[in-house]
Amino acid sequence: GAGVSQSPSNKVTEKGKDVELRCDPISGHTALYWYRQSLGQGLEFLIYFQGNSAPDKSGLPSDRFSAERTGGSVSTLTIQRTQQEDSAVYLCASSLRWTSGREHYSNTGELFFGEGSRLTVL
């Protein structure tokens, strides 16, 4: 696609239910990131993927949060037994693999964000 696509755009759920949020990155982008943005707050790092592996899961708030990426493309962020404090906008971003500038697809490492998934836990 032309940009990073996230679904659903809005999700309202009841406390205790599980939710899945999906991110479809820009084609060819090998790196994928998940961030959380609470109302009026900054961008809280959750996890990032290099291909299908996640070298850094340190940002996941609890063991109720998990994420996977298959085929080096689509990623799913799963929140189990949702709590009210999970309410936020979950942003996904993707980027090309950063290079030194000598290859034709050289880039600075710019992150391209999706529109986000707004999660409301009642």
Next chain:
Amino acid sequence: GENVEQHPSTLSVQEGDSAVIKCTYSDSASNYFPWYKQELGKRPQLIIDIRSNVGEKKDQRIAVTLNKTAKHFSLHITETQPEDSAVYFCAASLQSGGYQKVTFGTGTKLQVIP
């Protein structure tokens, strides 16, 4: 891990004045410092970035400075316009082996008063 602090959290300026946003980072190994702008209800977008081997970079009305010794960097917007009103995020990143982990600051809400 990396920790990025950003100040101020809110900033109001008159149209035409300058705006400065400051950030500090904790990991001396970080080597890439991008700035993102998020307009209300929209996704963050890159506006300018700087690498650790450069002290200053300018793009029209915006400029970024970096002091590696002090581990701080700043965004400068001159001749502000109403369309500059947005939330600005600084970030620090360690680019290594072709990949990077990007840590963002808490954001600055800039309001430009016409």
